[in-house]
Amino acid sequence: MAGSSFAAKKKKGTASAVKKTPKRPKSVRDPKQPKSARSTAGSEANSTAAEDASDEDDESDNGPYCICRGPDDHRWMICCERCEDWFHGECVHIGKDVGESLIEKFICPNCTTDNLVTIYKKTCTLGSCRKAARLTQSPPSVFCSDEHAQIWWERMLTRLPKARAKAALSDELSQEEFMALLSSDLATIDGDGSWTLRAPFSGKPSEVNGDVTEEEKEYLDRKANARFKLAEETLLCQKMITLVEMVQERRRAAISAGRIAEDICGYDHRLDSICARDAFAAFVKSPEGEVIFQASKVDDPLGEGDEVRGMCERKRCKIHSGWHKMLLLAVKHQIKEMADQAAEVGEDERILREAAEERWRRRQAERNWVEVIEE
Template sequence: MAGPTSAAKKKKGTASTVKKAPKRPKSVREPKKPKSAKSTEANSTAAEDASDEDDESDNGPYCLCRGPDDHRWMICCERCEDWFHGECVHIAKDVGESLIEKFICPNCTTDNLMTLYKKTCTLGSCRKAARLNHSPPSVFCSDEHAQTWWERMLARLPKAKARAALSDELSQEEFMALLSSDLATIDGDGSWTLRAPFSGQKSEMNGDEIGIEERLAQILTEEEKDYLAKKAHARFKLAEETLLCQKMITLVELVQDRRRAAINAGLFAEDICGYDQRLDTICARDAFAAFVKSPEGEAIFQASKVGDPLGEGDEVRGMCERKRCKIHSGWHKMLVQAVKYQIKELADQAAEVGEDERILREAAEERWRRRQAEQNWVEVLDG
């Protein structure tokens, strides 16, 4: 005979006038305690009622399959507030947690009501959301991915010698020249900012200012011209070294992309190191420059992809397969930070060279103005 507690319990499938959100089942259920031979009948009834309520919460029904919460990843519908297994609605966990703004289940989806997705990061291999609501907004999920995107775009530009004749496409050297000009700045973290020429206020240059370079060419001594030529050559070398450092960061990110691809394919666990021996030349400028010019290096930067070092298509060959490797611990972050520090040092050196040039030019200009003033003097002679 059922007691009053059993009679008051809601039967499964019974309709309700006010629909309540289903309880999210507990992730871990405690095992039932064995009944004691000396327990009273009242205690046994209370334990059974509590067990029934727990079973009802754990066993659902949920999702399209109307099954239980079997500890698979689930997502809640914003309209009916029911829970759905990600596999049943064809949504991966990383997409559901990072890229879905508002989930609407298939039962509630209409022409005017559907799942809303966030814009993904512009970097192709990234599955995170872009920072469109930040100030300033960005189509990337982080500054590091913005930097990586620019580096890959630069790597796709042809070199001056390899560019076809009469082509409007910028070469790598021309682009680096833009970065070295007063139109571009390199921040301390290595990110680039390029200002559009002739933007902002209208130029206030007059005829005298237009002829500054011509006047400097006339009044500069041979020693000063040689000094400026050496400074210009030094700035070009610093720009080349900066480009080399950018390629270092690109190689580190490509190796990290290969590691992530192996993890997503189930070939690696999350705690596998993934360090590639081709990263040994990072921060060693001469050795890395030689690697970049080698056939393997040229193939990597042309394809923007790191593969099997033997060229046989093996997806993990060449990577460290140790778990929680102590030798290469934190290699990705450590190498990127080291290269960015080098970029900052190069930027500081380029700023010093530019300042030396500016001081010499201003001194030459001041000297020219003094000569112009001396020529305007008039000596009055008594008749």
């Protein structure tokens, strides 16, 4: 089990590790012959039937294990960290996906006390995701992946009201205000498209604004507008990633429902505008695009609930081969390019502001003099 303390224990016939040898003594016997050898043994097999039956009782796979004291019938099992006994997941109400991904330390019902309980990992903050958050990585994250972090941010942004719909006395940020905040000096965009926001007024107060010339102010305004546009385009790229993931989720749901096979392409025609920013921006503002991003779900384009309508249903489609991976890589490359451009713009602003600050310091030093008056 990934990340769990019992991941190294290998268990025969299950996804977990081999059960430890039962504490009761085992009779010493020869290895079992293959079925073909036993079938040709004839009367010899009949003469040793009783002995074989006795040996079968001593097989480790026949238990007893679990609270049901049953055998290992090749159902998924999990090991208790205290008593080291094995338990069927069904008997302790733990699914295989949860046991292998989200349990840090399993304590069986027999060993559970007020101070000794099963320890679970924190799940990804994105709703419906059953994977563990990357709390132990550097830097730590409450999401299982960067993609889920961006999807969560995207969903949070769509919940904000637009400026024209915002109540006059509401203190809730609108989408436009939030975008302006991202484009300010308080926010930075990393190479992977993630957003970092520092607390306002946490830095030293700026005392050099009065020392910036009108020409420099115009220059800084142009740079600020350039960063704002890059932030808007980055947000648009995040919506592209969200749409690709939603189409992939619909394809997986159709496979799970038995509507299509694993080798079906599943490409959706609504992905045609991915990487074309103007065309995709028009799609986002269209009625269909607004419905998709508000519901965070790609559905039947005709609205009749068909699980596969709009998908490419070719087997091993060569036209759209590897569409999911290729589209994500293309969009992330665009995000990285815009992040590099934003870094260049920010560097230009930093150089100008440092020059203005140095001028301000020199002027302050020039005023720092003492006049000595002789008596």
